[in-house]
Amino acid sequence: MGRVPQILERDKVMAKRRMRTPQERSADPAVADLLQYACDIECNTTFDRADGMSACPIGQESKCCKNCSMGPCRLVRPGQTGVCGATIDTVVARNFARMVAGGASAHSDHGRGLAYTLLEVAEGRANDYAIRDPRKLIEMAGYLGVPAEERSLNEIAHDVAVAALAEFGKPHGELLYTKRAPTRRQQIWKELGLTPRSIDREVVEMMHRTHMGNDQDAEHLLDQAMRCALADGWGGSMMGTDISDVLFGTPGPILGEVGMGVLSEDEVNIVVHGHEPTLSEMIVVATQDPELIEYAKSKGAAGICLSGLCCTANEIIMRQGIPTAGSFLQQELAILTGAVEAMIVDIQCIMQGLAPLADRFHTELITTSPKVKITGATHIEFEESRALEIAKHIVRRAIDLFPKRGKTYIPKDAHATIPGFSHEYINYALGGTCRDSFRPLNDAIVDGRIRGVAANIGCTNARVQFESLHRYLVEQFIKNDVLVVETGCAAVAAQKQGYMTPEAALEIAGPGLREVCEATGISPVLHLGSCVDNSRILTVLSQMASEGGLGEDISDIPAVGLAPEWMSEKAISIATYCVASGAYVIMGIHNPVAGSEFVTDLISKGWESKVGGKLEFITDADEILRRTLDHIDEKRAALGLPEYDASKWGRSGDSRMKELLELPIEERIQAVYGMREPAV
Ligand code: XCC
Ligand code: SF4
Numbered sequence: 001m002g003r004v005p006q007i008l009e010r011d012k013v014m015a016k017r018r019m020r021t022p023q024e025r026s027a028d029p030a031v032a033d034l035l036q037y038a039c040d041i042e043c044n045t046t047f048d049r050a051d052g053m054s055a056c057p058i059g060q061e062s063k064c065c066k067n068c069s070m071g072p073c074r075l076v077r078p079g080q081t082g083v084c085g086a087t088i089d090t091v092v093a094r095n096f097a098r099m100v101a102g103g104a105s106a107h108s109d110h111g112r113g114l115a116y117t118l119l120e121v122a123e124g125r126a127n128d129y130a131i132r133d134p135r136k137l138i139e140m141a142g143y144l145g146v147p148a149e150e151r152s153l154n155e156i157a158h159d160v161a162v163a164a165l166a167e168f169g170k171p172h173g174e175l176l177y178t179k180r181a182p183t184r185r186q187q188i189w190k191e192l193g194l195t196p197r198s199i200d201r202e203v204v205e206m207m208h209r210t211h212m213g214n215d216q217d218a219e220h221l222l223d224q225a226m227r228c229a230l231a232d233g234w235g236g237s238m239m240g241t242d243i244s245d246v247l248f249g250t251p252g253p254i255l256g257e258v259g260m261g262v263l264s265e266d267e268v269n270i271v272v273h274g275h276e277p278t279l280s281e282m283i284v285v286a287t288q289d290p291e292l293i294e295y296a297k298s299k300g301a302a303g304i305c306l307s308g309l310c311c312t313a314n315e316i317i318m319r320q321g322i323p324t325a326g327s328f329l330q331q332e333l334a335i336l337t338g339a340v341e342a343m344i345v346d347i348q349c350i351m352q353g354l355a356p357l358a359d360r361f362h363t364e365l366i367t368t369s370p371k372v373k374i375t376g377a378t379h380i381e382f383e384e385s386r387a388l389e390i391a392k393h394i395v396r397r398a399i400d401l402f403p404k405r406g407k408t409y410i411p412k413d414a415h416a417t418i419p420g421f422s423h424e425y426i427n428y429a430l431g432g433t434c435r436d437s438f439r440p441l442n443d444a445i446v447d448g449r450i451r452g453v454a455a456n457i458g459c460t461n462a463r464v465q466f467e468s469l470h471r472y473l474v475e476q477f478i479k480n481d482v483l484v485v486e487t488g489c490a491a492v493a494a495q496k497q498g499y500m501t502p503e504a505a506l507e508i509a510g511p512g513l514r515e516v517c518e519a520t521g522i523s524p525v526l527h528l529g530s531c532v533d534n535s536r537i538l539t540v541l542s543q544m545a546s547e548g549g550l551g552e553d554i555s556d557i558p559a560v561g562l563a564p565e566w567m568s569e570k571a572i573s574i575a576t577y578c579v580a581s582g583a584y585v586i587m588g589i590h591n592p593v594a595g596s597e598f599v600t601d602l603i604s605k606g607w608e609s610k611v612g613g614k615l616e617f618i619t620d621a622d623e624i625l626r627r628t629l630d631h632i633d634e635k636r637a638a639l640g641l642p643e644y645d646a647s648k649w650g651r652s653g654d655s656r657m658k659e660l661l662e663l664p665i666e667e668r669i670q671a672v673y674g675m676r677e678p679a680v
Contacts, residue, residue, distance in 0.1 A: 019051045026466035028496060030260055030413035031326075034333045037409050043360065045332045046353060050462035061595035062095040063088065068212035075595070086216060092596035093218035094210040096572070096603075097225040099592070101206040103573030104228050106348055107532050108199045108236025109371075110275055112168055114243040117278050117384050119161035121247065122154045126384040128282060131157055132249040140164075140242050144176055157246070164239050168199045175199070175235045181538075182545040184553040185582060188611060189230070194223065194580060196231035203228055218599050219606070226580040226611065233577030238535035244277050244315070251318040251420035251529065255669050258495040260330065261414035262323035263339045264305035268296045268402045270395060271325055271334050272316070273309035274346035275530065279368055279382050279391070280312045283344060284320050286391035296399045304395065309334060310349050311488060311530035318420040318529055327489035328567070329460045335363050339408040342398035346382070347372055349459075349568065362404035366394060416665055417495040418502075419527035421485075423539045426526065438540075438547040440520075445558060446549050449512035451481040451644045452632030455537050455578075457490050458563030458571045461589055467493040469564035469588055472621050473628075474499060478524040480629060481510035481646060485540070488531040490563070499525040502668075503661060511650025521660070534574050537561075538581060551639055555582030555612030558635035560628045564588035564621070579603070579613035584631050586624050591617035 022035035025047045038045050058064045058074050065082050066072035073082035073091070081087055086094075120126035131137055131153050141148040141156050144163035148156050167175055175196045178186060189195040196202050206228040209215035215224070245251075263269050270287060272280040286292060287306040296304050306323075308316050309331050313324035325334050328349055334340055335357050343354065346369045355376035358365040365377040368390075373379050378397075382390055427438055444450040454477045460466055470493040477484050478499065486494055498504055505517030509524040517524055528536045541554045550557050561578045563571045566587050575585045593599040594617075608614040618624050633644060660668050 018054070020047070024465060027468035027471050028466060028493075030411040030496075031330060031333065031466055033411050034260065034336060034409070038333070038336055041336075043336055043357065044353075045336075046329060046351060046462045049353070055463065055590075060590055060592070062092040062592055063595040065091040065094065067094065067210065084212065089218040089596045089598045090216045090221070092593050092599045093221040093225075096593050096599065097206055097210050097221050097228070099569040099572040100225040100229050100576050101203050101210075103569035103571065104199075104232035104236065105203045106570050107232050107240065107573065108168070108203070110347065110532060111236035111240030111243070112165065113276060114240050114247070114278065115161050115164040118157055118243050118247060119165070120384050122158035122161055124154075126387060128285070128388040129247055129384070131246055133245050136242060136250055137246045140239075140246065143180065164243065167235055167239065169201070170198045173197065175231060177234050177238050178230070180238070180542060181234065181581065182542050182553050185542075188553075188582075189580075192223070192610065194227045194230060194611070196227050196235060199231045199235045202231040218596070219602060222599070222602060225576055226607075229573045229576035230580050232573050233535055233538055233581065237532040238538065240532040241529070241535045244532075245422070248277050248281050248315075248319050250424055251422045252425050253418050253669060254318065254321045254420045255665055256317040256321045256417045256419055256495075257323040257414045258317070258417050258492060259411075259413035259415050260325055260333060260337065261410060261412050262305075262307045262325055263334070263337055263410045264302070265339070265408065265410060266302040267305040268299075268301045268303070268399050269340045270304065270306050270398045271309055271340050271343045272306065272312045272345075273331055273343055274350055274369075275311045275315075275348045275532070276346045276369070277312070277315040277319075278384065278387075279344070279346050280308065280316050281320075282387045282391035283395065284316060284322055285388060286395045289392060289395075292392060292395050292399065295396065296402065299399055299402045301399070301402045304399070311532075312346070314419070314488065314491060314527070314530040314533070317417075318527060323414070324492055324495065327460050327492035329462060329466050332357055335361055337408055337410050338406055339410050341401040341405070342366055342394065344368060344394055345372070345374075345377075348570070350374070362401050362406065364397060364401060366397070368394075413496075415496050415498050417498075417500040417527070418523060418669065419491070419495070419500060421522075421526040421528055423528075423536050423543065426540060427543070438543045442544055442547045442549045444512075444516050446641055448636075448642050448644050449481070449516050449649055450483045451510075451512070451629075452483075452558035452560070452635070453485065454482050454628060455485050455534075455559065455561045456494075456564070457487045457531070457534060457537075457561065457574065458566040458587075459489050459568055460493070461565045461567040463589060464565055467496075467565070469621050469624070470494065471497055473562065473564060473625060474525060475508060476625050477628070478504070478509045478513060481512040481644070481649075482629070482632065483513060483516070484525040485528050485537060486525060487528050487533050487537070490565075491527050491529075494525045495527070499523065500527050501665075506658070506661070511646055512648070515649055531570055531574065534578075538578075541581070541583070553582055553612065556635065556639060558632040558639070558641075559583065560631050561585040562587070562624065562628065564624060575615055579607055579615045580611050582612040584613060585615050586627060587615070587617050588619050588624065589617070590619065
C-alpha cells in the first residue's frame with residue numbers, strides 16, 4: 001500500500017518534466033489560451049494525460065498480440081514469434097485489420113441507424129422527421145433497385161430503407177452501391193475478389209479471420225481488410241451520407257461561424273457532440289422553440305445558444321448554419337469555459353474525461369444513444385418516435401442549470417465560414433448556370449489552373465501540436481494551386497483559419513486556383529461534411545473519372561488523401577477504402593504497422609501494384625507536402641497533361657471578386673451561391 005503514493009509522486013515528477021507549454025500543445029492560439037486557463041484553474045485535460053503517459057512503444061508499432069490467453073505476446077526480438085508461432089508480419093497485419101474492422105463498424109452502424117430512422121419515417125412512426133430531399137431518395141432507389149415510378153414518397157422511402165438495411169446482412173450477392181464506382185475500378189475489385197458482399201459480413205469475417213489460429217498470411221489478411229473497408233466507404237458510410245441528405249436536406253453553401261467564441265456569455269449554451277444528425281437536428285428544432293426561449297428568459301438568460309463539436313458540428317453547420325465550437329481536442333475545453341449548461345453526446349469520439357470534468361462545473365453531460373453510456377453522465381435515451389419531445393426535455397434541463405453558472409472564460413474566437421459543398425453543389429457551382437457538370441473542374445485540372453486535389457481529412461491528436469499539420473499543409477496546398485476538400489475535424493481547423501471563405505482565395509491561393517475561385521465564387525478549401533461524408537469524396541472522384549480527360553479510374557486522378565493528425569480507427573478504415581479505391585493516402589502521427597517491414601511495404605508498394613493506391617505514414621510536414629505535390633505532378637505527367645506552371649495564371653479576365661467581397665457576407669452568399677437551391 002505504502003508504495004502507491006510514492007509511485008504517483010514519482011510519476012508526477014516525471015510527467016512534469018515532459019509537460020508541453022500551451023503554445024507547444026496547440027497551433028491555434030485560442031486553444032493555447034484556454035489550455036493556459038486550464039492550468040490556472042488546475043483542470044486536467046487530454047494534453048496533460050498525453051504528456052503524463054508516453055505511448056507504449058510496443059503497441060505503437062503493433063508488436064503485441066493479445067488475441068488469446070497464451071499471450072499477450074510481445075514480439076520485440078528479431079525473428080521472435082508468439083506462443084502459437086505467429087510471426088510479426090501476421091501479428092502486425094491482424095492488428096491493422098482489426099482497426100479497419102473497428103472503424104468500418106463504427107461508420108456503418110451509424111449508417112444503419114439512419115436507415116432505421118428512414119424506415120420509421122416511412123411507416124409514420126417518427127413524425128418529427130420528414131423527407132427533405134425527395135430527389136436524393138429517388139436517386140438512392142435507383143442504386144438499390146427500388147421502383148420509384150408512380151409511387152408515393154413514403155412507399156419509396158420504405159423500400160429504400162428496407163433495401164439499405166438488407167445491404168448490411170444479405171446472404172448473397174454484392175454491395176449494390178459499388179456500382180457507383182468507375183467501371184475500371186469495379187473490374188479491379190472483381191478480378192481481385194475485393195468487391196464487398198454485405199457490410200456486416202465483411203466486418204464479421206475480418207474478426208473471424210483475425211481470431212487465434214485462422215488466417216495467418218499478412219497479405220491475405222490485408223486483402224480482407226481492404227474488402228471490409230470498401231464495405232464501409234461504398235456501403236455503410238455512403239448510405240449514411242445519402243440517408244442524412246434525404247432526411248435533413250442535401251447541403252448547399254451556408255454562412256456559419258467557428259471557434260470557441262461562438263459560446264454565449266448571456267445565453268444558455270448547449271453543445272451537441274458526437275456524430276449522428278438524427279439527435280442534433282431535433283435539438284436544433286427544440287432550441288428554436290419560442291416557448292423554450294421564453295423559458296430560458298424566465299431563468300435570466302438572453303436566449304439559447306446551440307453549437308456543435310466534432311462531426312455533429314459538421315452535420316449541423318453545413319445544413320443549418322449552427323455554429324461550431326470546435327473539434328475533437330476541444331471537447332474538454334468547451335466545458336472548461338464554465339459557460340456550457342449541457343453537453344449532449346451520442347456516439348464516437350466522446351472522451352470519458354468529460355464526465356469528471358463536467359463534475360467540476362455546473363455542466364450536465366448527457367448521453368443519449370442506446371449504444372453509449374458514460375459512468376457519471378446522465379443518460380436520457382433518444383427514441384426517434386418521440387424525438388422532439390425528448391429533445392425539448394433535454395433543452396429544458398439545460399435551461400434549468402443556467403442560474404447555477406459560475407465564472408466563465410470564453411475566448412474571443414469566432415471565424416466566418418461557408419461550408420456545405422455536397423458533390424451536387426460542386427457539380428452545380430462549377431458547371432455554371434445552365435448546365436451541371438464536373439467538366440470545368442476537370443478542365444481546370446487539365447489546363448493546370450488547378451494543379452490537383454488534396455483531400456485533407458481526419459482527426460486531431462493530443463500527441464502532436466494541435467492543428468499544426470492541418471494548418472501548415474492546407475496553406476501550402478492552396479498556395480501551390482492545389483484545391484483542398486475537407487471533412488471531419490480537419491475541416492474545423494481550416495474554417496478557423498478562414499480558408500473556407502472566398503477571401504482566402506484572394507489572399508492565399510496560388511494564381512491558378514485563384515482564377516477558378518474568382519470565376520465560380522468558391523473558396524479554395526471546400527467543406528464536404530462529416531467523417532461518414534468522406535463517401536462524398538469517393539463520389540466526387542468517381543464523377544471526375546467518368547467526366548473524362550483525367551483517365552478512366554480514381555487512380556489516374558492527380559489527387560492525394562491525407563490524415564496528418566489522425567487518431568481513430570475510423571481514420572484507418574477511411575484510409576484503407578480510399579487506397580482500395582485507387583488513391584494515394586498519407587497519414588501522420590506514427591506508423592501503426594512499423595513492427596513489420598513486410599507489412600509497411602505491402603500497404604505502400606504492394607497495394608500500389610495491386611489496386612493502384614498506396615498508404616504511407618509520414619510525420620514530417622514538409623515531407624508530406626513534397627510527396628503530395630510529387631504524386632500530383634507524376635499523375636499529371638502520366639495523363640499527358642501540361643506540366644504545372646504557376647506563371648501562366650492570374651493575369652487574365654476581370655475579377656468581380658473584390659467587388660463581391662465588399663458586400664456584407666450574407667448578401668455575398670446570396671449573390672454568389674444563392675442562384676438556386678442545390679437539391680430538390
Ligand atoms: Fe472523430 Fe468525426 Fe476523427 Fe474528428 S475526425 S476525431 S473520427 S470527429 Ni472523423
Ligand atoms: Fe500469442 Fe498467438 Fe495467442 Fe497472439 S494468438 S496472443 S501471438 S499465442
